[in-house]
């Protein structure tokens with residue numbers, strides 16, 4: 052015990068002496084000599100310390116680590132410090148928090164505690180006010196240094212890149228002349244505003260979250276880090292809105308690929324190569340974009356399955372060999388699935404269609420489009436979201452509860468799209484009661500019309516749609532197991548429809 056006391060007191064006296072020397076040096080020596088001696092003193096102290104220190108100096112254009120540390124720390128500083136320096140970069144939508152001079156903050160990485168200190172000193176070579184040296188000092192225990200230093204810094208760089216991406220505006224790229232043209236993307240659609248069954252919405256959001264956090268999983272399982280979603284359903288059910296919501300949710304850019312403007316399979320591959328990681332690559336109305344059918348199919352079959360719009364630029368386009376359509380199904384499959392698709396990582400492919408039956412089964416097989424999501428006519432849970440979005444109230448709040456139960460009853464039979472319902476609500480958004488009563492009327496009128504034609508059967512026959520929808524339902528049942536919860540939805544929809552028809 053006395054030994055212990057003695058060593059403590061000798062350490063204290065050593066530190067006291069060093070501190071005294073430091074003060075003395077500051078008073079007596081000129082600045083250049085003073086800094087050299089201070090460095091020397093710090094080195095002496097370093098030998099007896101159980102910590103090591105890493106200095107990360109600001110050097111614009113040379114050292115990205117300084118900015119990365121600054122961004123990384125700013126992500127949790129605001130919650131833990133009482134004095135902070137704030138800044139906002141041009142074109143940025145968020146504020147950056149920085150430690151003020153000589154302030155410290157602790158962090159934990161992989162179970163190891165570290166400490167950051169920020170310092171601003173006068174640069175000796177530039178005594179002007181701009182000649183400031185800014186640096187962070189990272190303090191790590193010597194015993195942990197080798198284990199965490201590199202992985203911690205990699206982690207900080209990744210986090211900083213994420214923050215940069217989230218802070219900047221989203222971009223929407225469209226293709227023309229074999230290249231991509233970006234425009235600012237400010238679509239307000241989010242998963243909160245999207246009207247669909249909350250459970251299905253949660254499933255999709257969870258799937259997206261798993262995908263983003265799945266780097267190790269995809270590496271372990273030997274799969275390319277990409278995911279495919281096929282959104283299908285009638286016009287106005289929210290397929291494009293869903294894509295915008297996904298981009299806003301993940302802070303990804305969107306590459307909207309117009310297949311009719313792509314001149315060859317190799318151009319398609321080049322376009323893919325020029326997309327960045329953490330992006331969504333979209334092909335809308337894929338059934339109408341090109342004749343993407345199996346090359347082994349007979350020509351008459353191809354003609355039968357081509358887009359119903361004969362005037363569409365690529366509607367009559369055929370296979371790679373011997374016709375005028377340069378884009379083939381195999382070209383597209385290589386785009387989404389082949390070796391080239393893995394160049395770059397963390398990419399999401401989204402295809403949309405109103406007619407799933409027109410797609411070649413090769414496009415639908417498991418592993419290609421991982422999830423098939425049926426965007427349905429407006430259900431009651433979806434209607435509640437629209438009421439909340441447009442009128443700022445819940446269905447139950449709207450006057451008499453009777454209106455709510457009537458809405459619940461009639462919306463199922465009406466088979467109106469969220470787009471149609473939005474129209475009625477937006478027109479009357481200043482008068483909630485009128486909005487609800489008009490909506491009820493519109494829903495009832497549509498339900499009556501459906502009933503008159505025998506649960507849509509007659510109307511569909513008139514429009515030649517019945518066969519098509521039955522085919523869509525059949526396809527839904529054959530969807531890949533990966534997106535099984537959505538298949539369940541489709542199956543449930545078929546069962547519901549059949550039950551309704553039976554009534």
Ligand SMILES: Nc1ncnc2c1ncn2[C@@H]1O[C@H](COP(=O)(O)OP(=O)(O)OP(=O)(O)O)[C@@H](O)[C@H]1O
Pocket residue numbers: 244245246247284285286287288289290291292293404405426468469470471473
């Ligand atoms: N599920 C939904 N939730 C919220 N709003 C919706 C939904 N579906 C449609 N809307 C509204 O209708 C408009 C059109 O929807 P959207 O373009 O997303 O439909 P779509 O399914 O892509 O149609 P299309 O098949 O014709 O491309 C949107 O701007 C939005 O206001």
Ligand SMILES: [Mg+2]
Pocket residue numbers: 290291292335403
């Ligand atoms: Mg659309």
